[in-house]
Amino acid sequence: xxxxxxxxxxxxxxxxxxxxxxxxxxxxxxxxxxxxxxxxxxxxxxxxxxxxxxxxxxxxxxxxxxxxxxxxxxxxxxxxxxxxxxxxxxxxxxxxxxxxxxxxxxxxxxxxxxxxxxxxxxxxxxxxxxxxxxxxxxxxxxxxxxxxxxxxxxxxxxxxxxxxxxxxxxxxxxxxxxxxxxxxxxxxxxxxxxxxxxxxxxxxxxxxxxxxxxxxxxxxxxxxxxxxxxxxxxxxxxxxxxxxxxxxxxxxxxxxxxxxxxxxxxxxxxxxxxxxxxx
Amino acid sequence: xxxxxxxxxxxxxxxxxxxxxxxxxxxxxxxxxxxxxxxxxxxxxxxxxxxxxxxxxxxxxxxxxxxxxxxxxxxxxxxxxxxxxxxxxxxxxxxxxxxxxxxxxxxxxxxxxxxxxxxxxxxxxxxxxxxxxxxxxxxxxxxxxxxxxxxxxxxxxxxxxxxxxxxxxxxx
Numbered sequence: 154x155x156x157x158x159x160x161x162x163x164x165x166x167x168x169x170x171x172x173x174x175x176x177x178x179x180x181x182x183x184x185x186x187x188x189x190x191x192x193x194x195x196x197x198x199x200x201x202x203x204x205x206x207x208x209x210x211x212x213x214x215x216x217x218x219x220x221x222x223x224x225x226x227x228x229x230x231x232x233x234x235x236x237x238x239x240x241x242x243x244x245x246x247x248x249x250x251x252x253x254x255x256x257x258x259x260x261x262x263x264x265x266x267x268x269x270x271x272x273x274x275x276x277x278x279x280x281x282x283x284x285x286x287x288x289x290x291x292x293x294x295x296x297x298x299x300x301x302x303x304x305x306x307x308x309x310x311x312x313x314x315x316x317x318x319x320x321x322x323x324x325x326x327x328x329x330x331x332x333x334x335x336x337x338x339x340x341x342x343x344x345x346x347x348x349x350x351x352x353x354x355x356x357x358x359x360x361x362x363x364x365x366x367x368x369x370x371x372x373x374x375x376x377x378x379x380x381x382x383x384x385x386x387x388x389x390x391x392x393x394x395x396x397x398x399x400x401x402x403x404x405x406x407x408x409x410x411x412x413x414x415x416x417x418x419x420x421x422x423x424x425x426x427x428x429x430x431x432x
Numbered sequence: 433x434x435x436x437x438x439x440x441x442x443x444x445x446x447x448x449x450x451x452x453x454x455x456x457x458x459x460x461x462x463x464x465x466x467x468x469x470x471x472x473x474x475x476x477x478x479x480x481x482x483x484x485x486x487x488x489x490x491x492x493x494x495x496x497x498x499x500x501x502x503x504x505x506x507x508x509x510x511x512x513x514x515x516x517x518x519x520x521x522x523x524x525x526x527x528x529x530x531x532x533x534x535x536x537x538x539x540x541x542x543x544x545x546x547x548x549x550x551x552x553x554x555x556x557x558x559x560x561x562x563x564x565x566x567x568x569x570x571x572x573x574x575x576x577x578x579x580x581x582x583x584x585x586x587x588x589x590x591x592x593x594x595x596x597x598x599x600x601x602x603x604x
Contacts, residue, residue: 165486166485166486166489166518166521167518169486169489169490170489170514170515170517170518173489173492173493173510173511173514174511174514174515176493176507176510177493177496177507177508177510177511177514178507178511179507180500180506180507180510181505181506181507181508181511181567181570182507183506184506184507185505185506185507185508187570188508188567188570191570191571192570195571
């Protein structure tokens with residue numbers, strides 16, 4: 154109490170001054186039109202600035218959520234495009250408009266983990282059996298193919314990357330109808346080899362490589378990469394072709410798993426074929 | 433005459449002069465609109481020097497509000513006058529004569545001399561005018577205009593106040 158009195162005795166004059174000035178300030182700001190305008194204008198400038206900062210911070214915190222929702226949106230659009238292409242190729246656009254269920258369904262997924270610089274590279278996706286992922290489905294990103302599902306658990310799944318010595322994907326050269334296999338032999342990042350293109354084929358550097366659609370993993374006409382170099386193999390009947398990927402696999406963080414709805418029939422056909430061969 | 437009554441009558445006279453005469457005078461021609469004569473700080477400037485600092489502030493606030501009522505600008509004159517009353521003790525300390533203030537000192541030509549009175553009045557008045565015109569503009573975007581108004585109005589107001597000292601020759 155004594156301290157309070159001492160404080161008042163020392164600063165009371167200043168406090169009274171502040172008190173009067175604050176009253177004056179309220180009067181000025183509330184009852185003088187021009188001062189009121191200036192005050193509210195500058196107030197809104199500063200609060201606007203603060204509000205913007207707050208919303209920026211909030212947006213940053215929501216980034217993951219926004220990313221995921223955009224990814225989901227992309228998957229819907231990509232699904233439309235893929236299915237449209239399939240129908241369009243067979244001149245069945247009308248059917249595409251009227252179809253109840255489309256053959257290809259995309260399952261968007263984040264990539265949980267990846268290895269990139271080994272001989273056999275894998276991705277781990279953050280979705281699994283519970284989300285409808287099955288073994289053998291193809292995985293693509295927005296710029297091209299990524300790999301094939303190798304094994305699935307309840308909530309995670311492993312992907313064999315195309316940058317894996319075991320990977321083998323059926324592709325074709327766009328608009329030219331030559332088919333070959335895309336493999337990874339030379340172990341250089343983002344460079345693959347295209348095999349089994351016969352020497353009589355007319356190819357040139359820069360030709361686009363797309364998926365053939367002859368497997369149940371990938372729909373036709375998904376871009377893969379372009380031819381960066383080729384030479385005739387000595388003594389063989391094929392070209393040795395280097396393919397540069399469109400996809401920068403190092404930087405992708407989201408991918409789509411392709412689910413072909415009607416693939417059960419084809420799968421049983423394939424497996425019965427294999428059985429026949431084995432017999 | 434009772435000292436309180438004397439100051440009250442003085443205040444009335446200053447108000448009459450300010451509101452009936454000075455407020456009606458329009459000293460603008462064409463673009464030159466920088467002279468607004470404000471003499472009411474004279475009341476605060478004439479208060480006895482040994483007056484409580486708190487009373488300075490309270491009186492300045494009340495006088496300022498009355499002026500604001502007549503000028504339709506709530507708070508503007510009061511803010512400037514309260515600030516002037518706040519710095520009054522500091523100014524008094526700065527310009528204190530070597531022998532100090534005597535107990536019954538009042539800031540008049542009779543007691544303190546012309547040069548002291550001139551410095552005292554002009555310092556306080558300049559602060560008042562500058563604060564007043566700043567608050568009136570309420571934004572330092574108009575800094576140049578504020579300075580011009582302050583200087584021209586200050587000069588004219590100072591002349592009027594000094595003249596009133598010569599004419600009325602207040603002793604207390």
